[in-house]
Amino acid sequence: MVAASVPGAEVHAADLDPAALALAGRNLPQGARVHLADALDGLPTRLRGRLTTIAAVPPYVPEAELDLMPREARDHEPASALVGGGADGLGHVRRLIADARPWLATGGQVLLELHAAQLPVAAGEGRASGWLARQHPPTASRTGVLELIAG
Structure with missing residues (x-):
């Protein structure tokens, strides 16, 4: 933790x-x-510019792939906690990439847990938005971490 x-x-x-x-x-x-x-919207404004790390496991499952999720996830999690928006499931990720910078202190970072197949796409989106992006290797569960540092 x-x-x-x-x-x-x-x-x-x-x-x-x-x-x-x-x-x-x-x-x-x-x-x-x-x-x-709703993500960063609704956090106390006193936190703006003070966060050193934003760690998130945003919804990232493409809607068309929800049925492929393990049964325990589908049966016990609301779809809104799983489905990420957009055909590739990265709608919430894109929103965090776009919205996080004003919330971070100097040198702050964003850590996003994603499916391994989405890491390169999300890293490219981060780089295109001016972030330094580092991909951390996937685990046995096929999730990895995208680290974004304000560039």
């Missing part, structure tokens, strides 16, 4: 689903704050 590796980190979690926020509130470190928000 990111917060455990950075003593004194101020942690904020955002989601549109109140049930997801309640679960996050139970699992996050003491003092963490949860916000009913």
Whole structure:
């Protein structure tokens, strides 16, 4: 967990689903704050320009591939938590790429967990928007991390 590796980190979690926020509130470190928000929209404005890391697992499944998801995900997660928008599932990712910069402190970064096949496309989108993009190798679950640093 990111917060455990950075003593004194101020942690904020955002989601549109109140049930997801309640679960996050139970699992996050003491003092963490949860916000009913649509990605970065709805976060307290006092955080603008202060975030050192934005870590997200945005919805990234293309709608046409939802049926290919493991049954436990399809049965227990709302489709809105899985389907990412657009034919390639990267609609939410594109939004974070476009919206994150004003929220970050100098030297801040964005970490996005995505399917391995989407990493190169999302990295290209990040580079086209002026980010330095680094892809971290996929895990056994076929997800990897895209790291974006303001360039």
